[in-house]
Amino acid sequence: IDRWDNSEDCIYIWINNVRIQIGMFDTNVDEGTLEGTSMDGIRWERESLAPPAQIGFGSALDQKHRIRVNVPNRLYRDNGELTVKLETHVGSNQAKSGWDNVKVTYIFACDRRRVLGGAEEYIGEEEEEEDHLDGDEMLNLSSDTGRSGRMLRGAL
Numbered sequence: 597i598d599r600w601d602n603s604e605d606c607i608y609i610w611i612n613n614v615r616i617q618i619g620m621f622d623t624n625v626d627e628g629t630l631e632g633t634s635m636d637g638i639r640w641e642r643e644s645l646a647p648p649a650q651i652g653f654g655s656a657l658d659q660k661h662r663i664r665v666n667v668p669n670r671l672y673r674d675n676g677e678l679t680v681k682l683e684t685h686v687g688s689n690q691a692k693s694g695w696d697n698v699k700v701t702y703i704f705a706c707d708r709r710r711v712l713g714g715a716e717e718y719i720g721e722e723e724e725e726e727d728h729l730d731g732d733e734m735l736n737l738s739s740d741t742g743r744s745g746r747m748l749r750g751a752l
Contacts, residue, residue, distance in 0.1 A: 605621050605686045606619060606685050607695075608682075609663065609665060609681070610679070611671065611679075611680060614634055614638060616634045618630075624648060626644050626659070627644050629644075630643075636668075636671060638667055639665070641663070642661055642664075643662050644659055645661060646659065682698065
């Protein structure tokens with residue numbers, strides 16, 4: 597939110613201790629789609645969902661974006677946790693910037709069996725599950741399946 601001018605104005609997502617720049621932003625430009633891969637193999641894609649518009653945060657135009665991040669299993673901590681942080685960076689002529697209405701959606705592939713309330717349930721090879729969390733700037737994700745890091749449950 598607020599005014600972005602595409603000079604140094606960008607966002608970062610941190611996955612554990614890996615800082616990933618998700619691209620430059622401009623208040624008056626529809627940035628479209630951008631994708632990349634970090635040195636650690638984290639794949640990401642950013643897409644704008646609509647052109648910039650005045651949607652309620654003062655006179656500056658705002659824009660909604662969707663960011664998808666694919667984190668390799670090897671980057672999960674031994675206990676299956678990930679730490680996700682969101683960061684904004686704007687040039688020195690800007691007073692503020694930020695995130696609003698952050699929604700985290702995670703999709704995970706399960707092993708063939710998982711434990712639910714003490715009972716095991718069969719999960720097909722191709723089945724995926726989806727869940728989401730809403731919140732602010734810091735998210736801790738942890739694994740329901742222990743060290744495999746495949747099934748995630750989060751808490752803000």
